[in-house]
Amino acid sequence: MFGGFVFMHLIKRGQVYYFNRWVVGRVLRFSLKTNDRYRAIAVSARVGKKVSRWELYLDYKEIKQRALQEAQKAHADWLTDHFNGVDLEVGNHDLPESPYDSEYEADSAAMGVVQERLTKGTLLPDEVEIALSDLLYYALKRQTLEGWNQPKNLLESMKGGSFRDVRTSDEPFNALVEDFIEGRRLKNPGTKASTHQEYVDHVNEFWLLMNKPALSAVDNDLADQYLKNIQQLPKHSNSAKYKGKSPLHLISMDLPQSDRLSGTSINNRISHLSSYCEWLIRQGKISSDPFSGMTVVLKDKQPYAPFSHEDIKRILSSKLYNHSHPKFITGNRRSNWWLILIAVFSGMRLAEITQLTVDDLREEDGVYFFSINREEGKTVKNKNAERAVPVHSFLLDLGLLEYASYLRKENIDMLLPNLLSDRKKPGDGSSRWFNEKYRSSEFPDFVVEKKVFHSFRKTFFTTCSNKDPSVSYRAVLQEVVGHENQKAKELGSSATYMGGFELPLKAKAVELFTFDGIDHVRDRLKGKANWRQLKLP
Structure with missing residues (x-):
């Protein structure tokens, strides 16, 4: 009758039950004036529902405040880039051809996409803040450009005192x-x-x-x-x-x-x-975080660490893959479900995954593969990045081909539609979603350990290399992940496909990625935790 969350908000002091819940930075606690457990549960459920509605309203106010701060940081970075020689025009020689004549037009198109998703309510709760920050960022850029083009507008923007410093407290820094x-x-x-x-x-x-x-x-x-x-x-x-x-x-x-x-x-x-x-x-006590982005470069250490196999199993049992979670069906996206799995079992870069179209999932000689290419305006890191990446059998077992067929029937071009929009480069939105939202809420220890989305790539390569450390297989793996391959010539006649190794050989290299307990994970994700259960694309 009552959700499990109700019991989390009940405490008993003496013979009396109390409602106890953390609400917007404070503990809300009061007596329910009853010693009857079932009555306390019923009252707590009604109170909790009203508090949730009120909290949602207050949370949105906080979300807007945080979004503005993030937008202001991004706007400052953009100004720094611009005044250090980065051209405002999109179409320059170092970037792929853009369908827009100027950055202004490109931002307008991006704003339209964000506005549509906000107004239609197609965003998940943990996507709202990022979407708002993008919208505010584009608005700040537009305001700046208009100010430069129309000095009168620039003068008007300086009269309102838009940026108010809220730091007025003389309380000791550690008081709260x-x-x-x-x-x-x-x-x-x-x-x-x-x-x-x-x-x-x-x-x-x-x-x-x-x-x-x-x-x-x-x-x-x-x-x-x-x-x-x-x-x-x-x-x-x-x-x-x-x-x-x-x-x-x-x-x-x-x-x-x-x-x-x-x-x-x-x-x-x-x-x-x-x-x-x-x-x-x-809490409205200060206006900015002076420690944001501050770090000490660790000597002789990578800027990110690989995930362990236990980390991978933890990730694949978190709320995105846990059918017992109360918001599994309605609070997750199919695109995010597949995004992490493709990263785990392919070693591809985030930007490569997020640019995949349905037509990039191809088959040749009985081998299904992802085609990483420059078609239709897609970008790649370098010439070695253009390649064929065989699809791991784990992904095929989970129904990747069926998923692609579903997208075709719906006339959806992108393999992972409805990912968060990219602010600066392909994969930027998904990086912010995983590293700033999902990782921080589900795995705060990964933040301290410097484990980020790119860690999937390192884990894949390291695992496969350890399974077969021979020079020949290492050369094949380098081609699979898009590294510059200095040793491909050692296999001579095997290098045929796209100027490299044969697809079946690369498929064997991809299948080297495995870990203890993988069968149990596969069975669970094929069961009640499968992608078909998710309502959002």
Whole structure:
């Protein structure tokens, strides 16, 4: 009769039941004035429904605020590019031919697509913020261009004081950290207490290290100074030679590099401070996150890490692939369902996957393959990227051919329609969806571990290479993933298709990608968690 969520919002104090729920940055808790469990459940269900409606309205206000901040950042990046010599015209010699004569026209077309999806309500909740930020970004660009062309408009835009600084609080920077953590505990009940405590410790450490600043004093300059200071601190502050010394004293000691905090530890602190600042923005306490985009380059490490096979299994059992999730059917897209699976089992770049058309799924000599090409205005990274990528049997077992046939019957050209629009380059919208939304909500540990969408590509290549490390198969794999292949000549007569290796040989290389438990994952995704259950294309 009642959804499982109702029980999450009930607590019992003494003999009385209370409604208890995290709502827009605060805990809403009040007595239901009953000790009867079933009556408490019924009342909680009615209250929860009303709160959800109210919360949705308030969430949208926050979403618009965050979207504007993201749009302003993108607009600033665009201005930087422009004033460093990037031409406003779309049709230049370094870019593929565009159907639009100018960036202005291209943006107008993109705005039309976003507006249509917003007004028709075809966006999922986690896509709304990205779509709004795109719309606002295009609007800011248009306002800037019109201001340059019509100085009178530029003068008018400067009169309204559009960009208001909301940072007026003299509260200490760390004053609200416990409220922040309380929200994290309610939203992530399975997270270890030690993880929550790390956030508290790092916020307090910043506050003490930077001489106890108020909220209004924390800006980009202070964040930059903190980054310099934190690199001087020891990784074992409780060791005998450093214990009891103040942070300022430790900084003055000029510690040997081997004793200092690692890049990973520093980036972890920055990530925690950034999360806290994003929460403060939503509370209206500050206007921007000075730690956003700040990082320390890790020496001798890749900017991203591969997914482990356990990570892959976690991803393929998350809400997008979990039929038990309450929003599995109505809250997911078929395009996103296939997007991740194709990335896992092909090693293709995100931009290559998102540009695939139905006609790019082809067959030759009994081998189905994805054709990566420049047809119909598609772009590729380099000449090695134009290639044939055999379709893994896992994807065929899940009904990829049936899915493509369905799209043809619906007269849909793109293999993955209705992905988020791309702001700058192919795959940009899907990258933001996965890395900023899906990954952050479903796998926050991947953020710290630097595991991004591109990690699928590295996992595929590494797994296949480890299955057969011979020089010959490595050369075949290099061609499959579109790397420059210096050793193809070693197989001589095998290099026939598209100037490279035969499709059957490449198909064998693709099939090297497997992991323990793959049959169980296949059976589950062919069962109740299959793509046919999803309502949205």
